[in-house]
Amino acid sequence: xxxxxxxxxxxxxxxxxxxxxxxxxxxxxxxxxxxxxxxxxxxxxxxxxxxxxxxxxxxxxxxxxxxxxxxxxxxxxxxxxxxxxxxxxxxxxxxxxxxxxxxxxxxxxxxxxxxxxxxxxxxxxxxxxxxxxxxxxxxxxxxxxxxxxxxxxxxxxxxxxxxxxxxxxxxxxxxxxxxxxxxxxxxxxxxxxxxxxxxxxxxxxxxxxxxxxxxxxxxxxxxxxxxxxxxxxxxxxxxxxxxxxxxxxxxxxxxxxxxxxxxxxxxxxxxxxxxxxxxxxxxxxxxxxxxxxxxxxxxxxxxxxxxxxxxxxxxxxxxxxxxxxxxxxxxxxxxxxxxxxxxxxxxxxxxxxxxx
Ligand SMILES: NC(=O)NC(NC(N)=O)C(=O)[O-]
Numbered sequence: 068x069x070x071x072x073x074x075x076x077x078x079x080x081x082x083x084x085x086x087x088x089x090x091x092x093x094x095x096x097x098x099x100x101x102x103x104x105x106x107x108x109x110x111x112x113x114x115x116x117x118x119x120x121x122x123x124x125x126x127x128x129x130x131x132x133x134x135x136x137x138x139x140x141x142x143x144x145x146x147x148x149x150x151x152x153x154x155x156x157x158x159x160x161x162x163x164x165x166x167x168x169x170x171x172x173x174x175x176x177x178x179x180x181x182x183x184x185x186x187x188x189x190x191x192x193x194x195x196x197x198x199x200x201x202x203x204x205x206x207x208x209x210x211x212x213x214x215x216x217x218x219x220x221x222x223x224x225x226x227x228x229x230x231x232x233x234x235x236x237x238x239x240x241x242x243x244x245x246x247x248x249x250x251x252x253x254x255x256x257x258x259x260x261x262x263x264x265x266x267x268x269x270x271x272x273x274x275x276x277x278x279x280x281x282x283x284x285x286x287x288x289x290x291x292x293x294x295x296x297x298x299x300x301x302x303x304x305x306x307x308x309x310x311x312x313x314x315x316x317x318x319x320x321x322x323x324x325x326x327x328x329x330x331x332x333x334x335x336x337x338x339x340x341x342x343x344x345x346x347x348x349x350x351x352x353x354x355x356x357x358x359x360x361x362x363x364x365x366x367x368x369x370x371x372x373x374x375x376x377x378x379x380x381x382x383x384x385x386x387x388x389x390x391x392x393x394x395x396x397x398x399x400x401x402x403x404x405x406x407x408x409x410x411x412x413x414x415x416x417x418x419x420x421x422x423x
Contacts, residue, residue, distance in 0.1 A: 068141055069240055072205060072220035073097050075262050075271075076135030076241055080117075081204075082171035083130035088118035088153075089214060091130045094207070097271075100216035102149035114149060118214030127210045128155075131171050135263075136224035136241040137164070137203040139385060143181050144219035145192045145207070154188040155209035162202035164390035166227075174204055176389040183210070201225040201385035224291065228379040229422060231292060231370045238351070238366040239263065242291030247350070249286040251275040254360065257286040260353075266362040269305045274360030283357040287319055290366070293349045293374040296326060300365040301338040310334040311355035316342070320350035329356065347371045376415060383419050384411040394422060 160181035238244035240261040253276035318324035
């Protein structure tokens with residue numbers, strides 16, 4: 068599952084009431100937390116996480132994350148790695164949904180995702196979530212204070228259909244693209260190919276072991292949104308001694324469509340290839356010849372009309388009531404109320420289809 072909160076998907080911690088000892092931004096770092104004992108800065112021991120002061124008044128501390136990819140949350144992970152004498156004994160997690168770029172004070176209608184629950188020190192806590200709505204922001208509350216290394220918000224991205232009108236990267240992780248199978252991911256996993264920002268090092272692309280047998284390595288990718296891919300961008304930057312000699316791109320659903328016949332790659336190079344075929348595809352297989360590593364793969368194309376309709380229905384039916392009301396704010400209250408109350412819809416209502 069995708070970590071919707073991850074900084075790698077452009078999640079951000081927009082606010083916290085306190086992060087005196089350790090920065091709130093650490094909460095969503097994709098890398099596993101680390102620790103060096105007896106390492107002090109001007110505030111105290113350095114921790115790789117979010118850590119508040121010792122509270123001297125009643126209350127709780129909180130941090131709010133804007134999800135990199137809004138979606139339906141399946142599991143929340145609260146990891147107190149290395150926080151032992153200073154972990155929070157209890158936490159709770161809430162969520163809300165809003166369009167645009169609200170400040171923390173503009174966010175309202177918080178609903179509980181994880182009810183207040185005990186925490187242990189230096190431990191990974193995994194909380195299943197059953198709420199089926201699509202959220203854009205998550206709030207972690209800790210009682211009364213303390214430190215949390217990482218917050219993971221695993222779930223399914225639910226893109227806003229208004230963002231699917233033009234050509235998009237059909238395989239982007241933020242739209243629900245994911246690796247469904249791969250021959251190898253020894254040094255780094257193939258899902259990294261689909262992240263939005265360029266890799267910072269060779270370590271955050273996809274890299275296989277050196278292949279010592281005939282054949283080649285490959286990854287099969289499910290598109291987040293079905294469509295006709297027109298252009299592939301293949302980022303082999305930062306892969307100098309281990310870029311693949313070439314690649315091939317084939318659709319696997321529907322099977323048998325060659326998008327890019329065997330094509331040579333250059334090391335440490337950003338490639339852009341025009342693709343063959345004009346059928347809509349749901350899955351593709353990227354063969355790397357014979358092995359090696361790549362930073363990113365983009366597959367630009369326009370979603371099919373059916374895919375946009377399906378995305379619109381999924382989005383609309385998953386909006387929390389207050390957000391559904393807000394997206395229809397230009398309609399009279401009785402229209403909004405009727406449309407909200409008759410969900411889930413199996414056909415996109417005209418008022419929803421007309422949203423731009
Ligand atoms: N040794 C500590 O970790 N002390 C304090 N925390 C930091 N970061 O120094 C504290 O009060 O929790």
